[in-house]
Amino acid sequence: MYDYIIxxxxxxxxxxxxxxxxxxxxxxxxEKENDxxxxxxxxxxxxxxxxxxPEPNSLKARLSVWGNKLYExxxxxxxxxxxxxxxYVVAHNAExxxxxxxxxxxxxxxQVPEFKILSFEEALKDEPNLSKxxxxxxxxxxxxxxxxxxxxxxAMENALINGVEFIKNALVTGIKKExxxxxxxxxxxxxxxxxxxxxxxxxxSDDIAGLIEKxxxxxxxxxKGEYFVIDKRAKGFVNHILYPLPTELGKxxxxxxxxxxxxxxxxxxxxxxxxxxxxxxxxxxxYVKEHAAMLADNIPFxxxxxxxxxxxxxxxxxxxxxxxxxxxxxxxxxxGIDSPGLTACFAIAKYLVNEVMNVDNxxxxxxxxxxxxxxxxxxxxxxxxxxxxxxxxxxxxxxIICKCExxxxxxxLEAMRGPLGSNTxxxxxxxxxxxxxxxxGGYCEEKIVKMISKEFNxxxxxxxxxxxxTKLFTQETKVLKK
Amino acid sequence: MIVDVIVIGGGASGLAAAIxxxxxxxxxxxxxxxxxxxxxxxxxxxxxxxxxxxxxxxTGPEYAYKFIEEFNDLKIDxxxxxxxxxxxxxxxEFVVTISSTAQGLKEIKAxxxxxxxxxxxxxxGQIAMPGERPRGVITAGSAQRxxxxxGYMVGKKAFILGSGDIGLIMARRMHLEGAEVLGVAEIxxxxxxxxxxxxxxxNDFDIPLYLSHTVTNVESDDSKRLKAITxxxxxxxxxxxxxxxxxxxxxxxLLSIGLIPDITLLDDLSVEVDQKTKSSxxxxxxxxSVPGLFICGNSLQVHDLVDNVSxxxxxxxxxxxxxxENKFKPRKKINIIPGKNILYVAxxxxxxGWDFTDLIISFRSSKKLEKAIAKVYQGDNLVYQKxxxxxVPAEMETISFPYQELNxxxxxxxxxxxx
Numbered sequence: 043m044y045d046y047i048i049x050x051x052x053x054x055x056x057x058x059x060x061x062x063x064x065x066x067x068x069x070x071x072x073e074k075e076n077d078x079x080x081x082x083x084x085x086x087x088x089x090x091x092x093x094x095x096p097e098p099n100s101l102k103a104r105l106s107v108w109g110n111k112l113y114e115x116x117x118x119x120x121x122x123x124x125x126x127x128x129x130y131v132v133a134h135n136a137e138x139x140x141x142x143x144x145x146x147x148x149x150x151x152x153q154v155p156e157f158k159i160l161s162f163e164e165a166l167k168d169e170p171n172l173s174k175x176x177x178x179x180x181x182x183x184x185x186x187x188x189x190x191x192x193x194x195x196x197a198m199e200n201a202l203i204n205g206v207e208f209i210k211n212a213l214v215t216g217i218k219k220e221x222x223x224x225x226x227x228x229x230x231x232x233x234x235x236x237x238x239x240x241x242x243x244x245x246x247s248d249d250i251a252g253l254i255e256k257x258x259x260x261x262x263x264x265x266k267g268e269y270f271v272i273d274k275r276a277k278g279f280v281n282h283i284l285y286p287l288p289t290e291l292g293k294x295x296x297x298x299x300x301x302x303x304x305x306x307x308x309x310x311x312x313x314x315x316x317x318x319x320x321x322x323x324x325x326x327x328x329y330v331k332e333h334a335a336m337l338a339d340n341i342p343f344x345x346x347x348x349x350x351x352x353x354x355x356x357x358x359x360x361x362x363x364x365x366x367x368x369x370x371x372x373x374x375x376x377x378g379i380d381s382p383g384l385t386a387c388f389a390i391a392k393y394l395v396n397e398v399m400n401v402d403n404x405x406x407x408x409x410x411x412x413x414x415x416x417x418x419x420x421x422x423x424x425x426x427x428x429x430x431x432x433x434x435x436x437x438x439x440x441x442i443i444c445k446c447e448x449x450x451x452x453x454x455l456e457a458m459r460g461p462l463g464s465n466t467x468x469x470x471x472x473x474x475x476x477x478x479x480x481x482x483g484g485y486c487e488e489k490i491v492k493m494i495s496k497e498f499n500x501x502x503x504x505x506x507x508x509x510x511x512t513k514l515f516t517q518e519t520k521v522l523k524k
Numbered sequence: 525m526i527v528d529v530i531v532i533g534g535g536a537s538g539l540a541a542a543i544x545x546x547x548x549x550x551x552x553x554x555x556x557x558x559x560x561x562x563x564x565x566x567x568x569x570x571x572x573x574x575x576x577x578x579x580x581x582x583t584g585p586e587y588a589y590k591f592i593e594e595f596n597d598l599k600i601d602x603x604x605x606x607x608x609x610x611x612x613x614x615x616x617e618f619v620v621t622i623s624s625t626a627q628g629l630k631e632i633k634a635x636x637x638x639x640x641x642x643x644x645x646x647x648x649g650q651i652a653m654p655g656e657r658p659r660g661v662i663t664a665g666s667a668q669r670x671x672x673x674x675g676y677m678v679g680k681k682a683f684i685l686g687s688g689d690i691g692l693i694m695a696r697r698m699h700l701e702g703a704e705v706l707g708v709a710e711i712x713x714x715x716x717x718x719x720x721x722x723x724x725x726x727n728d729f730d731i732p733l734y735l736s737h738t739v740t741n742v743e744s745d746d747s748k749r750l751k752a753i754t755x756x757x758x759x760x761x762x763x764x765x766x767x768x769x770x771x772x773x774x775x776x777x778l779l780s781i782g783l784i785p786d787i788t789l790l791d792d793l794s795v796e797v798d799q800k801t802k803s804s805x806x807x808x809x810x811x812x813s814v815p816g817l818f819i820c821g822n823s824l825q826v827h828d829l830v831d832n833v834s835x836x837x838x839x840x841x842x843x844x845x846x847x848x849e850n851k852f853k854p855r856k857k858i859n860i861i862p863g864k865n866i867l868y869v870a871x872x873x874x875x876x877g878w879d880f881t882d883l884i885i886s887f888r889s890s891k892k893l894e895k896a897i898a899k900v901y902q903g904d905n906l907v908y909q910k911x912x913x914x915x916v917p918a919e920m921e922t923i924s925f926p927y928q929e930l931n932x933x934x935x936x937x938x939x940x941x942x943x
Contacts, residue, residue: 348649
């Protein structure tokens with residue numbers, strides 16, 4: 043019997059797992075995907091917002107300002123990547139300047155630190171490619187960028203060393219409540235029991251609720267966002283995150299420098315019928331290009347290396363829905379965690395654990411809790427001297443496997459090992475960024491196939507890109523037919 | 525220690541360049557990131573190589589072997605499994621930073637550098653193809669490597685986007701290996717591959733070629749494997765025409781949508797880049813705007829025949845030797861400009877400091893011309909002309925003429941006049 047089962051290992055589920063590991067409670071995380079952070083947490087703008095945007099006094103407002111601050115702590119404890127870009131919200135004319143004033147008022151009420159209004163000329167000094175049509179700017183220095191996948195990975199990795207258990211490829215297919223405990227069925231045949239159940243299933247959170255509740259208190263619709271990725275060779279084209287003024291559809295098409303040097307354009311915002319199916323379209327991508335061009339001049343569209351779409355789980359509820367179920371005691375929902383969910387995730391975890399579940403009334407603190415995660419080596423970011431030292435200890439750091447992102451053999455081996463190690467191409471790409479660069483894996487994928495094959499003693503025929511059925515190959519060629 | 529020349533890349537281009545410099549008694553070090561020499565030729569197991577250079581038809585590995593043999597006979601130094609991660613110039617010296625398991629991180633100095641790092645394949649991301657993102661959409665060259673070197677098939681039912689040569693070769697190769705190849709779509713109104721490949725790889729196997737078509741949707745199954753694609757005819761401005769949709773159920777979409785010279789190593793040097801070739805601009809000695817830095821092969825311009833790569837790189841190697849022997853003097857240079865019906869030219873400069881008898885210009889046409897005259901003008905003066913038949917963008921053209929009569933203050937312009 044577990045004390046807690048968490049359904050879903052996105053940034054929110056992973057942050058909750060880590061927060062619960064502070065206590066002497068037995069926690070299990072169930073994830074339907076083959077990795078942490080594979081859906082909503084994977085494909086988004088990667089921004090830690092300042093909290094300037096949400097309605098005052100909402101949970102979104104409180105948890106995003108708080109969450110933004112917590113990232114500074116988590117950078118130290120969990121070695122979470124942060125790029126302190128700051129952000130500019132831009133206005134183009136008198137009407138937009140009026141809206142910018144309103145937004146500034148929101149920032150003030152929400153207690154966003156250090157915000158200020160800049161003239162176009164002032165803003166241009168730090169952002170030479172800012173569109174010449176911009177007239178005024180709201181500067182938000184606490185806005186920053188992280189690497190969302192690593193946020194979930196770091197939180198989960200730390201949770202695991204503090205005693206949490208994690209099972210991937212575990213789709214929850216049934217939930218029952220017996221007396222004072224839950225029976226959670228996974229993949230239609232394995233049962234786990236727990237005293238408290240936490241539904242942080244993101245896009246699927248209403249479906250999970252529907253397994254046990256008659257009247258699910260929120261309904262999730264998928265809102266698709268399409269993006270372009272500009273190669274990191276354009277790094278420095280913009281230094282701040284550039285936002286247009288927000289609309290009812292959200293924060294609009296942004297230009298966002300990324301932690302690893304690329305630049306994101308997007309997202310648009312479009313309701314989709316199938317919330318599990320993000321697709322890109324000619325129209326959507328054209329919209330992104332057109333709107334990005336209102337923020338900056340000379341966008342290097344010719345250096346685009348990729349486009350993708352992500353899904354935001356928007357609820358028919360105005361705020362984050364973080365509450366105990368009205369029907370089933372001991373079941374806690376985290377519904378409608380769309381933007382700013384990434385920003386708020388660590389605050390969401392603390393809010394749930396301390397203010398909604400009051401865990402400290404139930405369980406003792408874990409005296410062995412270790413808040414620190416071992417620093418991950420990002421070899422290409424080291425100085426030449428540091429590189430030399432590491433190569434002496436471990437010559438495999440000398441072997442460049444992904445030449446676009448300069449990822450070494452040793453880093454890829456590390457990504458395959460450990461409790462959260464991966465044996466898929468996509469898993470290794472997320473962990474190391476091998477294959478995320480200019481040639482998109484054209485060069486290194488073949489080398490990584492060989493490494494996976496060797497490390498796990500797998501035939502290349504059994505190696506998958508991502509999910510079980512996405513095997514790379516359909517048959518061997520150079521064999522005799524029996 | 526400082527070597528005369530470092531050659532970066534040991535494929536067709538690097539081998540030929542290294543051989544020609546070595547024959548001029550220069551000290552050469554070639555650096556190759558793979559575990560063998562030969563480059564992409566090793567995965568090109570079809571024939572058709574060598575007709576121009578050897579007057580005989582070889583497979584890719586055989587063609588490479590001819591050069592590797594000569595390379596070894598000349599006892600040229602080389603490093604395998606070694607990646608160049610940085611290239612800078614300090615004064616007159618180049619500093620090449622290499623990384624490998626055997627040597628770790630190490631700096632090597634050179635008086636001259638030849639870039640022969642080849643090209644990379646354009647990917648799905650660069651053309652913003654709409655739809656889902658399943659497994660099964662893969663560049664043709666990657667699929668070729670998996671098939672011919674590693675021995676694995678990437679799919680059983682394939683469609684091919686883009687009629688570049690690798691796509692056409694792979695259509696035949698997949699077919700011969702037992703896969704069903706349902707067709708090739710090309711967004712342009714003409715093929716981007718060599719005519720002989722259209723005939724021998726598609727027509728001979730009844731694989732249809734859909735010109736002025738592109739992929740407008742990609743569908744995946746529940747496990748995120750490619751399930752089907754939709755192609756659509758496009759108008760002159762490449763916009764899809766509704767009502768022309770054709771859906772094909774396939775598990776693999778091979779992309780043969782273009783090759784891009786790999787010049788990422790030049791990022792730390794301020795070379796002038798040509799937006800057309802997507803590579804460094806050069807003068808007639810294959811020298812970039814950085815003195816002593818030479819570039820050739822597919823990292824200079826994407827070739828359709830390896831024989832031309834070898835010839836070009838051999839000339840670049842000779843020019844590098846000239847550079848080391850100070851066989852040039854600072855003089856004026858003029859632009860070579862692509863004119864009517866010309867997509868690009870290389871070289872982009874004629875530098876009168878280099879003293880050759882002939883100026884060799886490679887170019888591609890911007891459209892298909894049945895009969896044409898290639899003309900070179902300096903101002904209003906026609907300085908060279910030659911008749912050409914069947915000029916197509918897919919086939920690189922080369923002209924060569926003496927240039928001693930040209931003045932050194934007026935740009936020259938290459939044109940194709942349609943007849």
